[in-house]
Amino acid sequence: MANDNRDAQADNDTLLKIFTIPEAPDSTLSQIETQISKNLNGFLSHHIVATDKPLSEIEQDFLSSALPERPAFVSDHTRELLDKLIAQSVHTSAPSFIGHMTSALPYFLLPLSKLMVGLNQNLVKIETSKAFTPMERQVLGMMHRMVYGQDDNFYQFWMHDADSSLGAFCSGGTVANITALWVARNNLLAAKPGFKGVSEEGLLKGMKAYGYEELAILVSERGHYSLKKAANILGIGHDSIIGIATDSQHRMDCQLLRQKCAELSAQNIKIMAIVGIAGTTETGSLDPLTEMAQIAHQYQAHFHVDAAWGGATLLSETYRPLLKGIERADSVTIDAHKQMYVPMGAGLVVFRNPKAVAAIEHHAEYILRKGSKDLGSHTLEGSRPGMAMLLYASLHIISRPGYELLINQSIEKARYFASLIEQHQDFQLVSKPELCLLTYRFVPAQVQQYLQSCSLGKALQINEVLDQLTIVMQKLQREAGKSFVSRTRIPEQGQDSQAISVFRVVLANPLTSEDILQQVLAEQQKIANEQQTLLAQLQSLIED
C-alpha cells in the first residue's frame, strides 16, 4: 500500500513535469522547432515525402482506435509524427503547390502563433481575453472600414460599443457565410406585434406571421457550396438556393436575376437574400455587385457578398475598383487565412449596419451579460482562440501598401501564366484570370482547331475524352509530387455550354516564380504526351 502510494506520487510528479518543465534544447522536438524557425521551407521539403503514397497505405498507420495505455516519450512520439504524419502531409506552402488557396506564410507569424497558443485566450468573453477583445474589435473595425469606408466618427462611435458589433471573427468563410444569412433570416422575420421573432418562435411561425410561403436565396451558379450548407442549417433548404446562370465570364447574369426576382415575387416567394461572389472558388470571377445591390434594394432583400477569397483585393488601390458595389452590401465575408496570409482558421464577416447583429444576440448568466462587451454575444461559435492577433500583426507589419504589392503581383502572375497557356499550341485557357485564379486544359492543337467547327455531338465525344485526359494528367502530376494543380468541372463558355473538366490554378503564393509556372506546363505537356491511348482516341475522333 505504501509502495502503491509512492508509485502514484511518482507518476503524478512525472505528469506534472509536462506542465512545468520545458522541452530540453537538445530534444527532438526542440530541434525540429529550431529547424522550422531557421528554414521552414527547407524543413518541409526535407521531411514531406514528395511522391504520392496511396491513401489506403497511409491509413495503415492510423488504424488503432484503442486509447494508449502507456505514455509515450515526447521525443519518441515526435519521431513518430515526423515519420507517419508530417512525411505524408501536404507541402501547402510549396511555390509549386498552386492548386488550392494556400500559400507560404510570413515568417513572423510562426513565433506569434506560438505566443498566441501560449496565451490561450478565449475571445468569447472579456474575463478570458481582456485586451484581446478590444484588439479584435479594432481588427473588425479596420476590415469594416476597408469594405465600407465610413468616417472616423462612425468608428469612434461604434467600434467598441457594447450593444453592437461591426462583424464577427470566426474560424472561416463557411461560418462567416452562415452567420451572415442567419442575421438576414432573423432580421427578415423579426419580432413585431403578436410575434416574438424567428429566434424565439422558429421558422414555421415566422413565415406564418409574415405571410410568406417560401423564402429564396439567389446566387450565381458559381457560388460556394457553403451557401447550400447555410440554407440547410438555417432550415430554409437547398431548394431555396436559386442558382442564376452566369455570363461567359462566370459572372452573375443580372438580366436573368431580374427575371427570376420578378417571377418569385409573383409566386409570393420572399427573396430573403441575394448573394454576390467576389472571387468565385473555381475561377476567381467577380459578380457585378453594383447592379446586384440595386436589385436587392428593389426587392428589399439582404445583400450579402461572399468575398472570402477576393475581399483582400480591396487593399489594392489598383484592383479595388473590380469590387465596386461591395460597399452597398449588408454583409461581407472575408477569409484572413486566404489572401491575407494568416494561418488556417481565421475568417470574418462584417455588417454595414452595426445594429444588424442584434438579430442573433444571446446572453447567459455567467458570461455575456447584457451590456457587457463580450464578443461572444454575437458569434455563432462560443469559445474561440485569439487568431485576430495574427491579422492585427499582419495588417501592421505588412501594411496596406504591402498587401497591395502582394495582391497586384498575384494577379499579374496569373496574367503571365494565362499568356503562357495561350501561347502554347496544345493548351487551352478556359477561364481568364480576373483575380489570380484561372482554369485551362490540355487540348492538342489539331483537336482545338477541329472543335471550332465540328458538330455538337462530336464535340461532346471529344470533350469526354479530354475530360479523361485532364483527370489522369492531374492525378499523375500530383502523384509525381513535383507540383500540384487542382481540377474542377465548369461550363466551357457561359451558361449554355456543357461542363468540362479543367485544371484549376491559384497563384497567391508570393514565392511562385515564372520559372515554376513554365515548369508546371512543361511537366504537363510531358505527362500528356505519355497518354498514348487517349491521344489516339482523340486522333481517331477528329479523323473519323
Next chain:
Amino acid sequence: MANDNRDAQADNDTLLKIFTIPEAPDSTLSQIETQISKNLNGFLSHHIVATDKPLSEIEQDFLSSALPERPAFVSDHTRELLDKLIAQSVHTSAPSFIGHMTSALPYFLLPLSKLMVGLNQNLVKIETSKAFTPMERQVLGMMHRMVYGQDDNFYQFWMHDADSSLGAFCSGGTVANITALWVARNNLLAAKPGFKGVSEEGLLKGMKAYGYEELAILVSERGHYSLKKAANILGIGHDSIIGIATDSQHRMDCQLLRQKCAELSAQNIKIMAIVGIAGTTETGSLDPLTEMAQIAHQYQAHFHVDAAWGGATLLSETYRPLLKGIERADSVTIDAHKQMYVPMGAGLVVFRNPKAVAAIEHHAEYILRKGSKDLGSHTLEGSRPGMAMLLYASLHIISRPGYELLINQSIEKARYFASLIEQHQDFQLVSKPELCLLTYRFVPAQVQQYLQSCSLGKALQINEVLDQLTIVMQKLQREAGKSFVSRTRIPEQGQDSQAISVFRVVLANPLTSEDILQQVLAEQQKIANEQQTLLAQLQSLIED
C-alpha cells in the same frame, strides 16, 4: 519611371523577405519565443500586468480603424504587442486563475502548435491535408471508442469509411452541439416518398410532410446557452427549448421530464431531441443519463449528451461510472480544449451510428466529390486547421492513465476546496463538486444561522445583500489581480428556491495547489471584512 521601377522592385524584395528570411535569433520576437520556450509561466507572469485596468482605458490603445499605410518593423510591432496587448491580456494558465475552464498547457504542445501552423494543412479535403485526414479519423475513432466502446471490428470497418464518419472535429463545443442537433433535425425530417428531406425542402415543408405542428428539445435548466443558439440557427426557435427543472443537485428531474414528454406528445408537439448534460458549465453537474436515454428511446427522440466539459472524465476508470448511460447517446459533444488540455479551438462531436452524418452530407465539384474521404463533407465548418494533431499527440504522450491522474486529481482538489469552505464558518458551499467545479458564497456565520429559520421575505432581503456582497467581492478580487474566481446565478437548492449570486470555481489546472486554494479563501475573507456597509446591512437585517 526607371526610378519608380527600381523602387517598386526594392519594395517587392523587402516584402518577399518576410516570406523567406526567418527572424534573426537576437530579434525581439525570437527572444520572446525563447523566453516562452524556456519558461512560459515566467514569461506570462512577468509580462501580463496583474492589476486590473478599466476596459475603457485599454480601449484607448485600440481606437484606430485606419489601415496602416506604413509597414512596421517586426521588432517594433512586437514591442507594441507586448506593451498594449499581452500586458493587458489574461493569464489564463495561472494556477490562481480558477474562475473559468482554462488551465496550464503541457509544454510539448507549444512547439507542436508551431509545427501545425507551419504545416498549415486544411482538413476540409485530402488534397490539402493527406495524412492529416486519416489521423483525424483515428482521433475521432479513439473518442468514439472512449464513449461507445465498440469492438475492433467496428472501428476497422467504419473509421476510414468514405461514406460515413464517426463524428466531426470542429472549433469548439458550440459548433459540436449545433452539428449534433442539425443531424437530429435532418434525420427526423428525412426524405421519404413525396418529400426530399428537410435539407432540400426546408423546415416548413418538412413539418407538413410529417404532420408535426411543433418541435421540442428538452434539456435541464442548467443547459449551456449554445443549445438555445442551436435552436435559433436551425430555425426551431428558442421557445422550442423546454427547460426542465433540476433536483437539489442541479440534475435533470426525470419525473418532470416524463411528465413534460407526455404533455408535449398529447399536444402533437414532436420531441426532436432530449439533451443530457455531463458536466454543466456552472456547477459541473451530471444528468441521470441512463434514465434519460430510456425516455428518449420511448419517445423516439434523438438523445444528445453535451459532455463538452465532462467527457474527458471517461478516461478515468475511477470516475467513468459517473457518466453511465452516455454510451446510449446518439451523439456526444466533447471539448478537447477543456479537460483534455489542448489549446483553444478544438471541439468534437461523435455519433453512435456512423451513418448518422449522412443527414448533413454535402458535395462540391472541385472537392468533397462523392466517394472521397474528405472530412469536409460532414462538417459544419469548411476550411479547418490540423488541431486534431494536438489531441492525437496528447493522447499518446499523456496516455489514458495520465489523463486519469489529471481528472482524478482535479476532482479530489475540488473536494478538498469544498471541505475548506465547509469548515470555514463564514463561507457557504452552494453546490458540491461532482466533477471539479463548485460554487459557494461568503455568508457570515451569524447570517447563515439566521437564514436557517427566518421567514421567506427576510431571506429574500438578506440574499439581496449577499448578492451585492458576492458581486463586489468577485470584482475586487479580480481587480487586485492575485487570483480570479468567476460568478454566476443559480438557485440555492433545486427547483423551487430563488436564484442567488455565487462564486464559481473550476479546478482543472494541475498546477493549482492546496496552498493557493487556502490563499484564495483568505483573500476573499479579507475583502469581505472590508465591506463594512454591506456587512452592517446584513447585521441590521438579522437584528431587525
